[in-house]
Amino acid sequence: MKEDNVPERAIGVFDSGVGGLTVFKELMHRLPGEELIYLGDTARVPYGTKSPATVLRYALEAAAFLVEKKVKMLVVACNTASSVALAALEERFNLPVIGVIEPGARKAVAITRSRRVGVIGTEGTVKSGAYTRAIQNLDAAVEIHSTPCPLFVPLAEEGWAEHPVALLTAQEYLGPLAGAGIDTLVLGCTHYPLLKNTLHQVLGPAVELVDSAEETALNVARVLADRGLTRRDPPGPPRFFVSDIPTRFERVGGAFLGTPLQGVEQVTLD
Amino acid sequence: MKEDNVPERAIGVFDSGVGGLTVFKELMHRLPGEELIYLGDTARVPYGTKSPATVLRYALEAAAFLVEKKVKMLVVACNTASSVALAALEERFNLPVIGVIEPGARKAVAITRSRRVGVIGTEGTVKSGAYTRAIQNLDAAVEIHSTPCPLFVPLAEEGWAEHPVALLTAQEYLGPLAGAGIDTLVLGCTHYPLLKNTLHQVLGPAVELVDSAEETALNVARVLADRGLTRRDPPGPPRFFVSDIPTRFERVGGAFLGTPLQGVEQVTLD
Known part of the structure; x- marks a missing residue:
């Protein structure tokens, strides 16, 4: 993978919906030199009331989308998904996976x-x-x-x-x-x-x-440094993807991110 | 379809989760001679906060599952799905579709x-x-x-x-x-x-x-009578299917159905 210049890749963050934006906000704040991609699985939100097997399936699909975008690290910004899917994500994908x-x-x-x-x-x-x-x-x-x-x-x-x-x-x-x-x-x-x-x-x-x-953002910074993955070039702007139409995510998400949300793209995960 | 003896087929009812059981309860009460199948899309619940396009896609998949089970009629026991998907369901499937x-x-x-x-x-x-x-x-x-x-x-x-x-x-x-x-x-x-x-x-x-x-159940009875679809043989017991594991559906659903729920089967819709 060396020829790809892995440190210049983005960090992929996913959650069931808008909640993970509280983590994303902290990442933007603490790691301004990193490029960030967010994915909210708004077509299937919430994860918190669903079974471990179903949450695991959704988490694998969300992670696969981000891996397809060539991210250098996965941040599982969802407690429910972190609780049940972390080991499986580490096993499936060959890159660092950070939970909350x-x-x-x-x-x-x-x-x-x-x-x-x-x-x-x-x-x-x-x-x-x-x-x-x-x-x-x-x-x-x-x-x-x-x-x-x-x-x-x-x-x-x-x-x-x-x-x-x-x-x-x-x-x-x-x-x-x-x-x-x-x-x-x-x-x-x-x-x-x-x-x-x-x-x-x-x-x-x-x-x-x-x-x-906050602790998750510090952990991300530590792992990037330890593995020589810290980005050197100026990053592009953060990108946001959701699995349902963006309207509600943009409206509700602003309060979680602490800044207005626009330009969110819809994608299909299943 | 005549050779299949359509009146002896079951009525298929679907909802995003447990809510439609209030309709199902009324159908059980008012149409004791009919065989009933319930499908709750618990892996993707709720529908009420999602976009019309996503709800339409889910409703078509839920209905396809019931049609596969050879039901004679579809009851959309979900207001959100009835609001956005009724016409499309009628167009796609060749059987009566009743909304709420x-x-x-x-x-x-x-x-x-x-x-x-x-x-x-x-x-x-x-x-x-x-x-x-x-x-x-x-x-x-x-x-x-x-x-x-x-x-x-x-x-x-x-x-x-x-x-x-x-x-x-x-x-x-x-x-x-x-x-x-x-x-x-x-x-x-x-x-x-x-x-x-x-x-x-x-x-x-x-x-x-x-x-x-209550009104929906009366409507179902009326349509069955009008179309000569009223069942004559004694019906089998009601069957329940969900798209996530049944545990939570069985626990929460009892209050909606007014009677304990058991023997719920898990299926895949997407």
Whole structure:
């Protein structure tokens, strides 16, 4: 592959929909010298309520699309897909694959003092036990309290992340966690950073919220450096692809990316 | 087709997921002599936030699966798919196709006295304008107030249809409708019948809620009779197929069907 000048290739990022844009935003911010491609599988979103086998199939198809675009690295900007598909993606494709679970777990273990960590995510992510495994691999003494929060995704997509409905929902979901003495909460879904204010209102300011996006971007930078894959030429602009028509993605995605989204292209994955 | 004894064939019903089970329940109740097959496209649910072109593609694939099973009639037990795919399904397949829009519209026009009708549904259904067209075709003088209620689907699937979160959400969505003098509200999504108590709490007992399921079942019975398609032999038990693994469908679907769900089979549609 040397003759292709691999470092000059783009980094491919995929998610089930708009959520991964919180990770993409962090990559744009921390790695301004890299060229980035985003793929949102909006025709089949969400992944979080679907079975591991189905999510795995979708993740392989999404990754194949990006590999076809000749990316040098895959970033799985979706907790559910990272939970169930990371090993299979590494096995199938001959390039570095970075998920969002490991970076979030590492940060949580680094900052907790009470050694009691909360984890919230989709049904699929929580059921997979991926965060529990990742955290306990790093420190078996950490006590983990995890709970699925299925309504947080539609609330964030509705633009209601700070609405009284979101507050009431968070009180219901997080009540048991608030009583468990956690000092750290892993936001195990890329939509959840939008709910930070609401989560702080329920858990109090003393509980630290771990957003994997930042840690994932640092991890990407580290792997690029370690493998001599850091880009040298000025990058082209970021490109965005989705599997359903772009209208809704452009409208909803702006809030996740923190900047208006335009020029999104539609592609077929299945 | 005569030699196949068409009346003895099953009726095929499809939806994006569990919602259509509210229609299926009514068909089981009103047509106990008919054999019924249900297909839920749970690997790609929901349809309500996706584009008309994507929903059309999925609906054609779902219908093709049922036609392959040799059904005598297709019931589109999904408002979003009925809104955008009915004409294409009728054109593609040589059998009667019954949707849920027309029956709901007919009932609303029949019962409204104030001639002011509310319509709630998914983003896709409301944007399509299908209810507005259907109601105004029947009576151009009826004033229609429609609004999308995207969070009602995840709330019903979470089992929170009568939770304080659902009440607060309904107050937010229906505030404008409550002030518009409507006396009839069309539940333009198969999930919404589960929220009837909550909707009555917000709109008051005087507003009539139109659930298409009942009207659709009556329509199916009428078409079967008109075309000489009513079954004579005792039917086999209902069969259920889904495109993702059945676990979640069986768990969530029971509340929609009003009876426990078992023996659901997984199939591939794409």
